[in-house]
Amino acid sequence: MKIVIDDKIPYIKGALEPFADVIYLPGKKTTPEEVKDADAIITRTRTICNEKLLAGSSVKFIATATIGFDHIDTAYCEAAGIRWTNAPGCNSKSVEQYIASALMVMAGKKEFVLSDKTIGVIGVGNVGSKVARICEIFGMKVLLNDPPRARKEGAKGFVGLEEILEKADIITMHVPLNVEGRDKTFHLADESFFASAKRKPVFINSCRGEVVVKESLKAAIREGKVAGVVIDCWENEPDIDTELLNMIDLGTPHIAGYSKDGKANGTSMSVQALSRFFGLGIDGWECEDVELPPSTSIEIDGAHKTEQQILSEAILATYDIRNDDHALRSAVGSFEKLRGDYPVRREFPVFEIKAGNLEQRIIKKLLDIGFKVNRD
Numbered sequence: 001m002k003i004v005i006d007d008k009i010p011y012i013k014g015a016l017e018p019f020a021d022v023i024y025l026p027g028k029k030t031t032p033e034e035v036k037d038a039d040a041i042i043t044r045t046r047t048i049c050n051e052k053l054l055a056g057s058s059v060k061f062i063a064t065a066t067i068g069f070d071h072i073d074t075a076y077c078e079a080a081g082i083r084w085t086n087a088p089g090c091n092s093k094s095v096e097q098y099i100a101s102a103l104m105v106m107a108g109k110k111e112f113v114l115s116d117k118t119i120g121v122i123g124v125g126n127v128g129s130k131v132a133r134i135c136e137i138f139g140m141k142v143l144l145n146d147p148p149r150a151r152k153e154g155a156k157g158f159v160g161l162e163e164i165l166e167k168a169d170i171i172t173m174h175v176p177l178n179v180e181g182r183d184k185t186f187h188l189a190d191e192s193f194f195a196s197a198k199r200k201p202v203f204i205n206s207c208r209g210e211v212v213v214k215e216s217l218k219a220a221i222r223e224g225k226v227a228g229v230v231i232d233c234w235e236n237e238p239d240i241d242t243e244l245l246n247m248i249d250l251g252t253p254h255i256a257g258y259s260k261d262g263k264a265n266g267t268s269m270s271v272q273a274l275s276r277f278f279g280l281g282i283d284g285w286e287c288e289d290v291e292l293p294p295s296t297s298i299e300i301d302g303a304h305k306t307e308q309q310i311l312s313e314a315i316l317a318t319y320d321i322r323n324d325d326h327a328l329r330s331a332v333g334s335f336e337k338l339r340g341d342y343p344v345r346r347e348f349p350v351f352e353i354k355a356g357n358l359e360q361r362i363i364k365k366l367l368d369i370g371f372k373v374n375r376d
Contacts, residue, residue, distance in 0.1 A: 001278070004035050005042045008340055009065050010260070011267050011287035012042070019280050035059055040278070042270050045071045054082065061277045065266035067091060067126065067257070068208065070177045083277060087269040089126030091262025093347050093370075095206055096130040098256035099172060100369075101321040102230045103138070104312040106202055106249060110228055112169075114308060115139030118199075120168030122161070122188075123175035123207065124149060131172060137368050138311065143168060148183055165196040169227075170204065177208040187213045194220035202228040206256040209235035214244055221247045230321075232256040238335035245332065252324040253338040259319075261347045264290050291344045296351050298371075302358040310362055314371060318351050 001020040005012060006027050016022050025034060027046030032053055035041060040061040043049065049062050050073035062072060062084040069086040077084050107114050119135050121128045124146040132142045143159050150158040164171060175185040189205070189212040197203075203226045205212055214235055220226050229248035234240040237254060245251045264287035275282045298317045302310050327338055348370030355363060355375050366373050 001040070002038045003040045003042065003274075004030060004038045006030065006044045006047060006065075008044060009042060009267055009270070010263050011290065012271065015271050015282070015285060016274070016280075019278075032057070040274055042274065043071075047071065049073060049077070049084070051076045051080075054080065061085075061274060063087075063270035063273050065090070065263075065270045067266075068176065070179075070208070085270070085273040087266040090265035090269055091257030091259065092126040092130045094257045094259035094262035094345075095127045095174070096134050097259065097315070097319050097345075097347055098206060098232065098252075098321065099131045099204065100134050100138075100315045101319050102204060102250060103135075103170070104308075104315050105321055106170075106228055106230065107308065108312065109249065110202070117141070117169040118143060118167055119170040119172065120145060120159075120164035120201075122146075122164060122171065122173050123185075124158075125174065125176075127207075128172075128174035131174060134369060137365050138308075140170075162196070165193065166198045168197075168201050169199050170202045171197070172204040173207045173211055175207050175211060177210055185211050187211065189213065189217065191216040191219065194225050197225060200225060200227045202226065202230070204230040206230075206232040209233040209237060214241050218244055218247060240332070240335060242332055245329065250321055250325045251328055252321065253328050253335045255324055255339060255342055258339070258342050259345045259347050260290050261350075290346075292350065293344050293346055296346070297354060298351055299354045299356075300358065301356040302362065303356070307362055307365070310358065311365065311369070314351075314353055314366060315348075315369070318348060319345050 003016055003020045004023045004025060007024040027044055030047045036057045038059055041059060042063045045066050045068060048071050059082055062082060064086050066086060067088055067090060072084050103114060115138060118141040120143045121132045122145045124144045132144060135142050143164055144157060145159055145161055145164050178184050179186045194216055230250040231248055232252045233254050268286045271285045272283050298314055300310060300313055352372040352374055353366055355373050363373050
């Protein structure tokens with residue numbers, strides 16, 4: 001058996017070598033010639049798995065170690081008898097951390113209190129539901145928009161897009177990329193979208209670049225229809241719109257889900273799925289030796305600080321989005337290198353807060369976010 005694996009997928013080396021001839025390649029070098037005699041591919045979003053790549057190959061199984069799977073031509077795969085799988089929810093906690101950092105930085109920059117704000121979450125799947133959860137911990141009013149879920153589960157708890165655009169002070173996008181159909185999200189945020197945003201919201205996109213019409217967003221910024229913008233996902237990556245980058249508050253190189261925890265989850269889910277498909281007997285395989293940051297201890301003295309200041313201090317100690325913004329602006333032509341060489345980022349549960357002068361209600365919020373708290 002031969003397996004072709006994207007060489008940027010972490011923690012996977014050694015897992016499948018006992019069962020197959022394993023070839024590691026950069027995503028852009030995963031060519032028809034390389035996969036022609038392969039039985040399986042484990043990939044990321046940079047490899048387009050379509051007829052051009054797969055026709056005439058012996059590929060039977062594709063796993064993408066990512067939530068998104070719009071880089072897989074699922075209709076072709078199904079017609080060709082190729083089984084495919086993604087890793088739903090693998091990096092949802094990482095995106096939660098990214099949004100938390102973005103909200104804290106934007107609140108500081110624009111001088112507002114999060115608990116006074118209403119946030120509209122568009123797309124409430126694995127990621128959006130966790131974003132909604134942490135926003136509720138911050139004391140924000142949360143509006144949820146997810147038409148497929150509303151149809152399936154009932155309208156209670158969900159609102160229409162019109163209500164989001166009317167009432168939200170902050171709008172954050174967490175939808176899959178659907179190019180057509182009833183739940184089309186391609187270019188969802190268009191001229192009409194921004195024109196209908198009544199409260200001049202802060203706009204955040206960390207799902208897919210193609211859900212936004214970039215010219216419409218640029219016009220909205222120029223015309224003051226949005227109060228601020230955070231972008232992680234860009235149309236035409238890695239050749240991003242530098243004019244747009246220079247117009248927004250925070251721009252990052254598609255790394256919202258790039259915590260080491262999220263990557264390890266995606267790798268584990270891919271190996272487990274491949275094992276089940278081929279009967280390899282390692283269905284419970286998990287990544288080992290995931291790197292830690294230099295320190296996992298955070299000391300916080302809450303004296304004379306507001307709740308938001310304390311939560312911000314804790315969150316930004318784990319991940320400060322401004323560092324990724326600075327890195328992208330300093331080397332905009334190195335979009336892929338910034339992703340490929342991304343530094344160690346770990347999620348909240350890895351960190352312990354050494355707390356001083358913290359009220360019990362704030363300690364509870366830190367615990368709810370996921371931190372360990374030492375009150376000794």
